[in-house]
Amino acid sequence: MISAHDIAFAYGRRTVLDGVDLDAPHGQVLGLVGPNGSGKTTLLRTLYASLKPRSGAVLIDGDQLGDLPAREVARRVAVVVQETPGDLPLLVSDMVLLGRTPHRSGFGRNGAEDERIAADALAQVGALHLADQPFDGLSGGERQRVLIARALAQESTHLLLDEPTNHLDVRYQHEVLDLARRLAVENHQTVVVILHDLNLAASYCDRVALLHRGRVVAAGTPAHVLTPEHLEPVYEVAVRRLELDDGFQLAFRPLSAHRTPERTTR
Numbered sequence: 084m085i086s087a088h089d090i091a092f093a094y095g096r097r098t099v100l101d102g103v104d105l106d107a108p109h110g111q112v113l114g115l116v117g118p119n120g121s122g123k124t125t126l127l128r129t130l131y132a133s134l135k136p137r138s139g140a141v142l143i144d145g146d147q148l149g150d151l152p153a154r155e156v157a158r159r160v161a162v163v164v165q166e167t168p169g170d171l172p173l174l175v176s177d178m179v180l181l182g183r184t185p186h187r188s189g190f191g192r193n194g195a196e197d198e199r200i201a202a203d204a205l206a207q208v209g210a211l212h213l214a215d216q217p218f219d220g221l222s223g224g225e226r227q228r229v230l231i232a233r234a235l236a237q238e239s240t241h242l243l244l245d246e247p248t249n250h251l252d253v254r255y256q257h258e259v260l261d262l263a264r265r266l267a268v269e270n271h272q273t274v275v276v277i278l279h280d281l282n283l284a285a286s287y288c289d290r291v292a293l294l295h296r297g298r299v300v301a302a303g304t305p306a307h308v309l310t311p312e313h314l315e316p317v318y319e320v321a322v323r324r325l326e327l328d329d330g331f332q333l334a335f336r337p338l339s340a341h342r343t344p345e346r347t348t349r
């Protein structure tokens with residue numbers, strides 16, 4: 084479980100998070116949504132100690148994140164963020180094996196068990212066939228799946244994902260979020276995921292926090308948060324919600340398209 088209390092963060096003099104509270108229990112997927120620049124990535128980074136909040140506290144299973152050694156944080160929390168190809172010419176299999184690092188002692192090498200776990204992780208994201216290819220040569224979607232496999236190989240109890248559906252085709256968007264759900268429901272993990280697609284958030288998240296200008300302006304179930312009343316002022320678009328038998332679907336239009344177009348007749 085991750086809980087954040089009264090988090091504030093500033094880049095220099097610019098405050099981008101202010102009074103943020105968050106609860107991400109085990110066994111659930113929490114979605115972070117909000118417009119560009121609302122503070123989602125900054126907030127996520129405070130949850131795995133990549134950024135230190137100016138004030139407030141982040142607790143992982145009741146322990147202050149700031150008090151945990153980096154290795155212990157890595158054992159508890161796996162992270163998938165957008166990553167550009169690096170200078171290290173790694174094979175896909177080696178990239179996934181990096182996920183085993185927090186479990187190795189000292190300069191220990193990967194054992195057969197680590198290799199089995201890494202191969203399993205690749206299979207789970209449908210990328211086992213890429214194992215012997217150079218990571219830098221992959222497409223954006225393939226790379227994304229391999230990074231998710233690396234996080235799975237880490238076997239942590241918390242999984243943080245920053246726009247994991249970026250670059251993925253529709254099939255893999257659903258597969259990756261379905262996998263995130265199964266990790267929460269079946270493995271009782273805590274999953275926190277940043278999503279731009281609000282319909283995907285509605286389908287796969289147990290709870291959603293809507294950020295606007297560094298504050299959580301609504302939090303709760305997708306049905307409660309993802310309403311035209313909450314979304315229209317935050318995104319400045321017209322929102323329609325279509326209720327379906329098994330949920331709802333959101334449709335968006337620019338606010339200007341709401342007005343009846345003026346016709347000029349000559």
Ligand SMILES: Nc1ncnc2c1ncn2[C@@H]1O[C@H](COP(=O)(O)OP(=O)(O)OP(=O)(O)O)[C@@H](O)[C@H]1O
Binds near residue numbers: 117121125126
């Ligand atoms: N390293 C940085 N230095 C200065 N300002 C930054 C830095 N990173 C982010 N910001 C600013 O902080 C604000 C929040 O950024 P953040 O990336 O957390 O938003 P976001 O909601 O994840 O955005 P997006 O949906 O576009 O990814 C933005 O205004 C951004 O310009």
